[in-house]
Amino acid sequence: xxxxxxxxxxxxxxxxxxxxxxxxxxxxxxxxxxxxxxxxxxxxxxxxxxxxxxxxxxxxxxxxxxxxxxxxxxxxxxxxxxxxxxxxxxxxxxxxxxxxxxxxxxxxxxxxxxxxxxxxxxxxxxxxxxxxxxxxxxxxxxxxxxxxxxxxxxxxxxxxxxxxxxxxxxxxxxx
Amino acid sequence: xxxxxxxxxxxxxxxxxxxxxxxxxxxxxxxxxxxxxxxxxxxxxxxxxxxxxxxxxxxxxxxxxxxxxxxxxxxxxxxxxxxxxxxxxxxxxxxxxxxxxxxxxxxxxxxxxxxxxxxxxxxxxxxxxxxxxxxxxxxxxxxxxxxxxxxxxxxxxxxxxxxxxxxxxxxxxxxxxxxxxxxxxxxxx
Numbered sequence: 001x002x003x004x005x006x007x008x009x010x011x012x013x014x015x016x017x018x019x020x021x022x023x024x025x026x027x028x029x030x031x032x033x034x035x036x037x038x039x040x041x042x043x044x045x046x047x048x049x050x051x052x053x054x055x056x057x058x059x060x061x062x063x064x065x066x067x068x069x070x071x072x073x074x075x076x077x078x079x080x081x082x083x084x085x086x087x088x089x090x091x092x093x094x095x096x097x098x099x100x101x102x103x104x105x106x107x108x109x110x111x112x113x114x115x116x117x118x119x120x121x122x123x124x125x126x127x128x129x130x131x132x133x134x135x136x137x138x139x140x141x142x143x144x145x146x147x148x149x150x151x152x153x154x155x156x157x158x159x160x161x162x163x164x165x166x167x168x169x170x171x172x173x174x175x
Numbered sequence: 176x177x178x179x180x181x182x183x184x185x186x187x188x189x190x191x192x193x194x195x196x197x198x199x200x201x202x203x204x205x206x207x208x209x210x211x212x213x214x215x216x217x218x219x220x221x222x223x224x225x226x227x228x229x230x231x232x233x234x235x236x237x238x239x240x241x242x243x244x245x246x247x248x249x250x251x252x253x254x255x256x257x258x259x260x261x262x263x264x265x266x267x268x269x270x271x272x273x274x275x276x277x278x279x280x281x282x283x284x285x286x287x288x289x290x291x292x293x294x295x296x297x298x299x300x301x302x303x304x305x306x307x308x309x310x311x312x313x314x315x316x317x318x319x320x321x322x323x324x325x326x327x328x329x330x331x332x333x334x335x336x337x338x339x340x341x342x343x344x345x346x347x348x349x350x351x352x353x354x355x356x357x358x359x360x361x362x363x364x
Contacts, residue, residue: 044195051202
């Protein structure tokens with residue numbers, strides 16, 4: 001019994017080595033090196049894109065720290081927003097989202113293009129066709145609006161934002 | 176692909192990766208500089224924020240909220256005198272500064288206060304204009320006649336009932352008076 005087990009060991013090793021060598025078939029050291037470099041290139045490109053986004057955000061903050069305009073920051077992963085003036089937080093607010101047919105533009109700076117008037121439930125802050133901000137119980141979804149992603153905020157937060165911002169107010173959508 | 180071609184392709188990739196590494200390092204350095212510069216501007220000062228739409232005052236220090244108070248702000252009403260002089264009672268918007276702090280502030284009745292009550296406007300230095308104990312125990316002076324002060328009409332806090340000043344309840348006013356300094360920033364929106 002023991003003798004049989006011992007005699008099987010070299011056979012198993014040979015089979016495993018064959019499988020290993022089959023797997024490495026055609027992979028010369030150059031191929032392996034090229035693969036490694038391509039992966040490194042991809043990772044570095046992603047890192048550069050992320051650093052560029054961060055720089056865009058930092059430059060925007062730098063510009064706003066010196067300007068007299070209020071601005072809005074939205075953090076999509078945590079669903080929290082901030083109304084800021086220079087380096088000061090004027091208000092923090094929670095929001096929910098409804099995806100439109102267009103995706104959210106992330107790591108993007110948007111400019112407020114219009115404020116729609118009307119009763120409280122119909123008010124909207126428009127950021128071109130990239131984003132809408134509305135109160136949670138909003139009743140206005142005009143035909144063309146359904147394609148645009150919406151940020152929904154509580155009525156008190158919305159009221160404060162609505163009066164605090166104006167056409168041209170900048171908004172940054174993070175991540 | 177010949178061995179030479181393969182070797183050239185790898186060399187080209189190495190050059191590209193080296194360039195990308197340099198670009199990433201340079202961006203990282205630039206961002207670090209920007210972050211440092213922004214951090215230097217982020218002080219730890221206490222500041223006041225007034226939301227006139229919801230009649231709320233917040234005392235903040237960085238991202239920390241030290242006090243949340245229900246306040247009264249400008250009534251947004253308009254009055255006009257027969258002579259054509261008019262007033263719009265709105266709280267001053269924008270970035271202001273606490274210019275002074277007062278204990279037991281005295282209210283010097285302005286002209287609009289008489290016009291509003293259909294009373295004759297007295298001379299500028301008429302002692303009748305001096306009214307005590309209507310502004311609470313403390314006041315923070317914001318300039319141009321505007322103040323953050325107390326009120327007798329505490330049941331109106333949370334509404335737009337003032338002539339532009341920010342009215343605060345007694346307890347909150349005491350916290351404000353003790354916490355803020357002359358020079359504290361006030362942001363009204």
